[in-house]
Amino acid sequence: MDLAGSERVSLTKAAGERLKEGANINKSLSVLGNVIRQLSEGKEFISYRDSKLTRLLSQALGDVYGSVVKPLVDSFMEGFNATIFAYGQTSSGKTHTILGNKTDPGLFQLVSNQLFQHVADQVDKRYLIRFSYIEIYNEKINDLLDKSNQGLTIREDIKGNVLFDAREAVVDNVDQVMENMM
CATH class of the missing domain: 1.10.20 (Histone, subunit A)
Known part of the structure; x- marks a missing residue:
């Protein structure tokens, strides 16, 4: 070895x-x-993609969320596009990374906390927050917020925006985000 x-x-x-x-x-x-x-x-941003290692060694590595994901959410709140994409083989830790558990919050919880804190800090602005949650499995796109809406198609409009027919949940707080996830 x-x-x-x-x-x-x-x-x-x-x-x-x-x-x-x-x-x-x-x-x-x-x-x-x-x-x-x-x-x-x-470094403020670490190009880091090994979710299994993140899950196993997250405490030893320090604040991986703060180093990797938080800058994406900050940019998103400034008007830039951002995508958080979990990719890997079966049982590699994708679901745990996204959803977490009661003692170890996942990306949805952490991003939602950051997003709604930003909204609360912007007293002079109004926001409408909606989200969708999809998976791509065996080249098929599934709507995880609406189990009856499977086999989605993705298309692009004339401005280059990517569109798909997934359900969008409108939410006012972190609890509503998490309720939609379960």
């Missing part, structure tokens, strides 16, 4: 599954090393 170069594969004579396992460990260590380096440099 080659752990980040500590032993060379040719010396260990690793093959087959052991060689694959070693390669996966090296990849994880490399990703972890990049994140730790960027956090130690005080």
Whole structure:
């Protein structure tokens, strides 16, 4: 097994599954090393995509939400488009990353908290907040807010806006967001 170069594969004579396992460990260590380096440099945005590692090591890595997602929400509130996309194989932690649980809030809870705090701070403005929640599974787009609305089609209008026929929930607070999610 080659752990980040500590032993060379040719010396260990690793093959087959052991060689694959070693390669996966090296990849994880490399990703972890990049994140730790960027956090130690005080980076405000960390290009970081390994949700399983986020879930397993979130406390050790510090405030991953603040480093990765918060800047996207801040930009969104300034009028820019932002997308948070969870991608990975089955059981890689996507649902946990998005929904979380009672003791470890997921992205929906954290983004909603930040969004509604921003709205509360803007006393001179009015907002209409709506959201949709879709999944792409086996090349099929499913509406997760309306289980009867499956196989959605995506199209683009003349301005380049992406449109789809998913249900949009209008919400006034974080609790309403979370109620729609369950």
